Amino acid sequence: MLDQRLIEANATKLDELHEIMLQQEHPEKLHDIDMKAILIDHGAVAGLNDAVRSLTAGKKILLVTGPTVITDTKNDAVKEKILAQLEADFDVEWLVIREPEGIVHCTPENAAKIQERLPGKDCVVGVGSGTICDLCKYGTFYADKANPLPLVIVQTALSVNAFSDNSSVMLISGVKRTVHSRYPTVLIIDLDIVTAAPPEMNVSGYGDLIATWTAPVDWYLGYMLGMGGNFHTAPSDMIRTQCERLLENSARLAACDPEVIGDLANVLTLSGLSMGLADESSPASGSEHVMSHLIDMASGVRKTGICYHGTQVAVSGIISCLLWDYFLHEFDPKAVDLGACYPSPEEMEPRVRAAFDWLDGTHSAADECWSDYQKKLRRWHDNRDSFRQFLDHFDEFKATVSPWVKDPAYISRCMHNAEAPCRYSVLNYPVDAKTATWAITNCHLMRNRFSIIDLLHFSGVWTDDFVQMIINRAEALDAGL
Ligand SMILES: [Zn+2]
Known part of the structure; x- marks a missing residue:
């Protein structure tokens, strides 16, 4: 049973929040x-x-x-x-x-x-x-x-x-x-x-919170695979119930209902605090954020402005929800060929460079991404045992995380009700299909942090056809490109 004071936390009561955290298991991790x-x-x-x-x-x-x-x-x-x-x-x-x-x-x-x-x-x-x-x-x-x-x-x-x-x-x-x-x-x-x-700015905050349904599971996945150092449930438990209520009130947010704006202010602030409690952005930034970061990185080359962060994150969030939906319902751990899951740095470096070299004439973006990605690759190689054990206990993992994710169709419906953009092409600086597909396909190559996409990639699932299949599923929800 979750602590009621935790799930109804109030961002303006910092002393109470501190006390609640001290009463959690392993408070030293917070x-x-x-x-x-x-x-x-x-x-x-x-x-x-x-x-x-x-x-x-x-x-x-x-x-x-x-x-x-x-x-x-x-x-x-x-x-x-x-x-x-x-x-x-x-x-x-x-x-x-x-x-x-x-x-x-x-x-x-x-x-x-x-x-x-x-x-x-x-x-x-x-x-x-x-x-x-x-x-x-x-x-x-x-x-x-x-x-x-x-x-x-x-x-x-x-x-x-x-x-x-x-x-x-x-x-x-x-x-x-x-x-x-x-x-x-x-x-x-x-x-x-x-x-x-401007209403689209507050819709952006609502959109940033869509990551609540994907980032914490990415975080836990990384932790279980030995790819992230720390994990605690409290930062996400603190906001999940209030985020759920916000989703239910999506249409009222679109109507600028003052009560819902007040709720958004509280839960958005708590979401920031959740990253502070974890001392990393993982509770609120997973695969959906990396897709969004890549689109921002491409904006310089495309000579366009940077979209509202949260609205872009939310569109990417629908894609991430679809990935988690696939992983929890269709991924077959027995079909994984463990021997083929460990590409060498020599194989990966040209891939990372090919993904980012077009961004500038100096290779500095590609250098920066490769320097971060190779740390993740090394850790992945070093933690082979964790992955094997993870596959053996996949059902336990699914049982733990299933309450933390949401049906992508529900998320898309709520975002439509909130009048939040659900497609990259209707963001405040429209993102073309080619750039959006590039961002989805290559986002795992950008940084050190592990997400569902890394697992799908190392398992051999993450192909161009697979990405297209996910984009088609988004299309069926009136979302995506
Ligand atoms: Zn964010």
Whole structure:
């Protein structure tokens, strides 16, 4: 029986959350959440100055935003209002991060713009969506790892879960990498601000949570195969029930129902915390995220913008749900030829390079992917015994994970009800069939982390025909390409 306080966890009650975690089995596997407070409420931004005062006696504030205009439900300009509010008590320098083409990317170069302004400051206040938050976390942490400046984030859309975790997804040498950074010291989610965000941004947060039905099973699979170091059920148990309710309320989310927006704010924040508890993004980022990362990596070559993260993840999530559905119902462990499951580095390197070399003229993306992939390949070779045992006990594995997955048809139906895009071709920057198929086919070659796709690949199942069959199944659900 699951702890009721765990499955109905409240992100604003950090002390209670800490207590709940101490009562789980193997609490030593769960990491502390290094945050002072999370405020989620209508008008929560009114508490910003008090929050800053609780963190520093100093007066010098660096306010960091992106260039976009943001308004709240009263149609007031959010950033200007926050600037005026801060200026009543503090000396504020306002840094607007810009890029020539408009879209701000999470690059070390943009983080450096923040770092240049940090000397002499007492606190950083970041106002914006995921990119600004990640840049502030990364910039302040790498400026002084031992003693980073206090950081208050005012989240302006429920676009991703990553506000409440201790990592940043950075674009490094053209490759998306999850980099350890830090938590915001205080996170403020004013429901009057996030409710007024473009609906597709909040649908993006809903989409990021579709990974709840695939990432934790990928994580557990990797753990069982000796391919991931740590696993605990609590981070995912904490959000599964509330995510289920969100799925049921998909149509109400599409109608911007304030109660459902409030629920989304809580569970999305908890999803970020679940990654912090695990001290890795695995509870909320599996195969569906890697497909999405590849599409982002291709956007530079295709000269297109980057789609809303969560909506792209959710489309990929339907594909991952279909993979898990196949694995749990059709995969035959007895048909696996163990001797053929271990390709050599000499066989894999050209494949990895062929998958990524077209992305740039310098081979740097392919170098980066191969350097990470070869670690996974080596671990796979080193853990042959785990795979053999896994195949022998496949039914036990299925029994454990079956309650953690969802029928892909149900997920697709809910996403249609939420008016979330279900196809790559209708994302805010439409992704063509060739790019989407490339991303699905090659995503396992990008990084060190193990997923269902690695297992299917090493088992000889992952062929072009198989990928096409999965795409056809998605098509039957009015989803996919
Ligand atoms: Zn995500």
